[in-house]
Amino acid sequence: MGEILVSQFSWILGPKPEDMPETWKLRISQLFKQETGESYTDSTFNMLKIPQWEGNRLLIDHQKYPSPDSLIGVLWAKQILQDRVRIVALVIDNQHQGEGLGSRVIEDLFSISRAIERNTIQLEVRVSNIRAQRFYQRFGLNIHQTIANYYSDEDGYVMMGTV
Numbered sequence: 001m002g003e004i005l006v007s008q009f010s011w012i013l014g015p016k017p018e019d020m021p022e023t024w025k026l027r028i029s030q031l032f033k034q035e036t037g038e039s040y041t042d043s044t045f046n047m048l049k050i051p052q053w054e055g056n057r058l059l060i061d062h063q064k065y066p067s068p069d070s071l072i073g074v075l076w077a078k079q080i081l082q083d084r085v086r087i088v089a090l091v092i093d094n095q096h097q098g099e100g101l102g103s104r105v106i107e108d109l110f111s112i113s114r115a116i117e118r119n120t121i122q123l124e125v126r127v128s129n130i131r132a133q134r135f136y137q138r139f140g141l142n143i144h145q146t147i148a149n150y151y152s153d154e155d156g157y158v159m160m161g162t163v
């Protein structure tokens, strides 16, 4: 009998943010606060309007599932205009950054975008978040414009690229 090896981490399809259990919303708010400094309240979850599709993914540590602690990453993207996918949020728990997990989900999102003929990817990032900018630049995204005071305490860059 062969042994079945199952990867400990996987990006599963997520529910609509507003339909998540409260304990999971809390865990996500904690992740965003810790990794980006952004505060997500209940009304943020309701406003996001992220549908159920391959651009709505939760990174799960299967060893901890179903505890809310098993949730170690989020990708929320949506389809906008005729030709675009906008990444609304991408965050990975710092204990698991630099392990290739972010690259894995971005590559997946890009190939899905290509398949549905949405060839432009767009996102906003803090001017000070050089690490994330470098991360996206490796996938062909470039700084497109600066938006003054996009964040409550800082300017933002719009990054864009074609897939």
Ligand SMILES: CC(C)(COP(=O)(O)OP(=O)(O)OC[C@H]1O[C@@H](n2cnc3c(N)ncnc32)[C@H](O)[C@@H]1OP(=O)(O)O)[C@@H](O)C(=O)NCCC(=O)NCCS
Pocket (backbone or CB within 6 Å): 035, 036, 089, 090, 091, 092, 093, 096, 097, 098, 099, 100, 101, 102, 103, 104, 123, 124, 125, 126, 129, 131, 132, 134, 135
């Ligand atoms: C940016 C982010 C999503 C990247 O995901 P990740 O899983 O850490 O990235 P990967 O492991 O796939 O790629 C890491 C590469 O990006 C860089 N990198 C980005 N963040 C890093 C981190 N915290 N630690 C180590 N390397 C990091 C490295 O140069 C690395 O290059 P390498 O693969 O050649 O070593 C993730 O680090 C994160 O959640 N950061 C905090 C939140 C944030 O800034 N989100 C983006 C705002 S829009």
